[in-house]
Amino acid sequence: MNYDIIVVGAGHAGCEAAHISAFMGHKTLLLTSNIANLADMPCNPSIGGSAKGIIVREIDALGGLMGKVADRSHFQIKMLNNSKGPAVRSLRAQADKRIYPQVMRKYLDETPNLELRQGMVEDLIIENAKVCGVILDDGTKINSKAVILTTGTYLNANILIGSENTPSGPHGEKRSNNLSFKLKELGFNIKRLKTGTPQRIKASSIDFSKLKPELGDDENWTFSFDNGPLYDKNDQQKCYLVYTNAKTHQIIKDNLKKSAMYGGYATGVGPRYCPSIEDKIVRFADKERHQLFLEPESLYYDEWYLQGFSTSMPRDVQEEMVHSLDGLENAIISKYAYAIEYDAIDPMQINASLETKVITNLFTAGQINGTSGYEEAAGQGLIAGINASLKLENKEPLILKRSSAYIGVLIDDLVLKGITDPYRMLTSRAEFRLLLRHDNADIRLTPLAYEKGAIAEEKYTRLKDKLTNIARLKEVLKTNHLKITPETKKFLEDNNISVPAGNYSYDILLKRPEFNMKIVERFLDLSAFNEDVKNQVEIEYKYEGYIKNALKEKEKLDKMEEKKIPGDIDYNKIKNMASEARQKLSIIRPLTIAGASRISGVNPTDISILLIYLKKEYGKK
C-alpha cells in the first residue's frame, strides 16, 4: 500500500489535514482508531467563541471545512462582542455533536483522492531521519511520502476520576500505548499535559423553570464565506445559565483531598483557562457564586453539557455537587466529569511549516503540539496538510505571519515560545487584532491559499468580486455629498446627530462617531452593495486612524520577517553572543530575524551580533 500522505487521527486537525491534502491532489489516507469517532467533539458542544470564531473564518478562507460543517450542524449561533469594536467580534455556534461528525464525514467521503480507514498507529517507518510510513498495532505497514500526526489526547492517555486512574482515551476509547515512546526514541521531548471535561446531565431530569435561558442572535450569521445562512433564526435552541452556591462550595471544600488534582494523583499540567471547579473555589475563595452553563449536546439525544463544572472529584462527590445546584436537585448524571492526561511533543521542535525538525516529512498538528480547542487544532491541521502537500510538490511552505492571521500567531507562539500549559487562543495574543478581524479573513487569506493551490478558482473569483465592490462603494461615498437642506437638517436634528457645517462627502461623514452606513443609506441609494461590503467599508473609514497605525507597525514587522536566517547557521560559531541566546537559537532555529527577536532570552544586542555574523558569513543579500 502506497500513499502520498498519511494522516494519523481523524479529529478536527486530522479531518482538515486529510481533506486539504487530497484536495491538493495527493493520494491521502486518513487513519483513525475508531471511524465512529470521526470529527468527534469530546468536550464542549460549540464551535467558535472569542478569537476562536475568527480562526474558523480563517480556516474557511484558506479552503478548510470547519466553517461549512458548523454552518450545517448548529442549533444556536451568536456574534460575541457585537456591541464592542469590530476587531473583537467573533461567532460562536452550539454545534450538534451528532450532526457535526455526520456532515464532516459527508464532505470527506465526497473528496477525491481521500481514503478513510480504521487502524491504531503504534510506530513510524523511518529511514535516514525521514518518515516513510506507519505501522499499525497488528503489524501492518503502510508506506507514504509524508505523515501528519494529529493524535489529540490519545497518546499514552490516562483518565482520572478521583483517585481512579485508568489507561484510556476520551470517553473510554482505546489509547495509543507505544507511539509516544517511539517519538521519544526518535529524539522528541515528550511533555505530559492534562485537560478535563465536565458532567453530562439527562435533560429530562433538569428543572429548566428555575434557570435563566440564553438565546441565539436575532440576526443570521454564517461562518463560511461560501454559503448563506442555512437555519431559521427563529428556531434556535436555548442554553441556560446556572450558578453555584454556598452549599456547592462547602461540599467541594469538605472533599478537596479526594480530587485527583488536590489529592496529588495527577502529574500533567492543566490549562490555565480551564480550571476545575475545585480550583476556582480555592483560588477565588471570596466569590459567592460561579457561573455555569447548561448546553444541549445534540437535538438527537438527551444529554446536556454542564460548562464550568469540570472536576476530578470521585463520582459520589460529583453527585452531591451537581444536586446542590438550583434546577439540578434531581439531576441524573449520564457521564461523570473527568480529567485526562496525555503526551505531547515540545512544539519548539517543529518548524513554522509544522514539519518537525527531528524527522523530515513528518508533520504534527493539534493537541500533540500542546494546544487545546477544536478550532486551534483544525487551523493547524489545515496548515500541516497544505505544507505536507507543498513539500511533496517541492514548493515553499505556507507560513502565515502574525500580522495576517490568528493561525499565524498561534503557530508562531508555539514554535518560538513553546508551551507550559495547553495553549488556547485569546484575542490578547494577537498584537494586530485590529487587522485580524472576523469580517476580513477572506481578504487577508484567500489570495494566499489560491497561490498555493488550496482553494477552488470560483472561491477566488468571489473574493475578487467583493474587492471590486468595495472599491466601487468607496468611490460612490467619496464622490457624493450630503447637502444640508432644511429636510436633511431636520432629519439629523431629530436623530440627535450634529449637523455638519457644510456639504461633506459621505466618506468624511462616516468618520464621525454618530454617523454610520444606515444613516448614509437614508440619503444615498446603496442597494447595489451587500451588507458584507458595506460593513467592510464602514469599518475602514470609522477606525482609519487605528487601522493606519496597525498597518504601519505591520509594515515594520513584515520587513523584519523578510530577513531570513539560513537553515544551516551554526550559532556556536558566533562570537560575543550571550550563551542563553545561543542555546535558545540553536534549539528553536527561527526562520527570520523577526522570529529570533521574539524569543525570550534573545535581546537586541544578540540580534545585532547575529545580523553582523550573517553579513560576514553569508555576504550581501
Place this chain on the structure above:
Amino acid sequence: MEDTICAIATSLGVGAISIIRISGPQAIEIVNSIFSRDIRAMASHTIKYGHIVSENEQIDEVLLMLMKAPKTYTKEDIIEINCHGGLNTTNKVLELLLKNGCRLAEPGEFTKRAYLNGRINLLEAEAVGELIKAKSDSKRKLSLNQLGGNLTKKIVNIRDMLLSLMANIEVNIDYPEYTDNLVITKNLLKNKLTPIEQELKSLVKGAKYGRIVNNGLKVAIVGKPNVGKSSILNHLLDEEKAIVTDIAGTTRDIIEGTISLNGIEVTLIDTAGIHETDDVVESLGVQKSKESISNADVVLLVLDGAKPIDEEDASLLNTVPKDKTIIFVNKNDSLIEQQIATDLPIVFGNTKELNGLDELKNKLIEYFDINNINKDLTYLSNARQTDLINKASTALRDGLKNLDDGIPVDMIESNLKSCFDYLGQIIGDTYDEAVIDRLFQDFCVGK
C-alpha cells in the same frame, strides 16, 4: 534598518559645540520639520546655517551638515547638527528629534549600520561586536542605577493599574458570557484613566526637573571688567575665592564655586570680562567667558549702576541669550538715573552693603521653579527616559481623546498597551504575556 536613528556624537559637557548625528531614510524629512529653512533641495556634503525651531520658538542657532547616501559613514542619509547652545539646548534638540520620529541610537549602532551597509570591513566589524556588547552591558547597569526607588515604584504602580484594566477589558472580550465580571464601560475607563494621565503628566514635568536635580544648574556671571562680578561671586559663596581688585581685568581664568539653593546644586562661574583686549592671557579668558555663556543654564549680566550704559554694555545686552539671562545692576548706592532698554528681569543691589543678593537668589529659585522640585523623588533624567515617558503620556492622552470620539473600549486598549510598554522599557520590564497572566489571576473563567 528602516528606522532613523539619532544620538549626541560629542562627549557630553566637554567643548562648546555639541554635534547630534542623525542617520536613516527619514533623516532629511525629520530634520526639515524642525529646521528654520527648507533643506529638502540642499546639495549633499554642504553646510547650512539656521535655527532649530519648535512651535515657532527658536531652540538653538546651528550649523547643519548634510551628507546624502551612499557616500556617508553609514551609507544612509546623514545629517549632523552643530549645536551651540550648551548641554541643555542640545538635549532639547535631541528630544525634538525623538518627538518627530527619530529613535535614539543604541550603543555602536552607527558603526553597526556602517558594517551592515557594507561600508566597513570584517576586522572592524568584529570590534563592533565587542563594542556593542561592552557598551550595552554598561548602559543597562547605568540606567538601572539611575532610577530611584520612588520613581520605579510610581511607574510600577501605574503599570499595575493599566494591567488590571487591560486584563479586565480582555476578560470582557474573551469571556463575554461571564456576566458576573465587571464590564469596563467607556465612562468607567475614562474615570480610571484620567488620574493616571495626571500622574504621567507630572512625570513628564519631572523629567525636566530631573536634569536639574542630577546635574545642578550653571550660572555664568558676565559683564565688563570691574563691574563687581567677582564680588558677587564671593558674597554668594561667602568666601574670598576670586581676587578682587580695582584693576580691570584681574580675573583671567574662570573661577567657579558651588552653592546650594534649596537643595539644588548651583555652580557659579565668574568669567573674565568680555571686552576687546591685546593682552594674550586676558584674551584667552575672554574666549573662555564666551564658552561659559553658551554652557550656562542662566547668565547673570552685571552692569555698573553708577555709570551710564556705554557701547560695551549695550553690545553685551545684545549678545547675551534672551531666554536665559538675568541682569544685576550693581552699585545701586550711587545709582545714576537712566533707562536700561531691555525686557530681561532686573535686580538692583550692591556688593558693598550686601544689598539685593537675596533678591537675586530668589530670582534664580523662581526662574527654575526650584521650590516645586520635590527632592525626595528621583526624576527621569536622560533623553531616553524622557523620550519614553513622553511617548507613554501621549499614548494615554490619545486613548482618552479617542474615547471621547466614540472609539470602542477594545481599541482604546491598544493605547493602554503602548503606554504600558513604554513605561516597561523605562524600568526594563518587557515581559509580553503579562496581560494573559493577569487575566487568569484576577478572573475566574473557563469551562
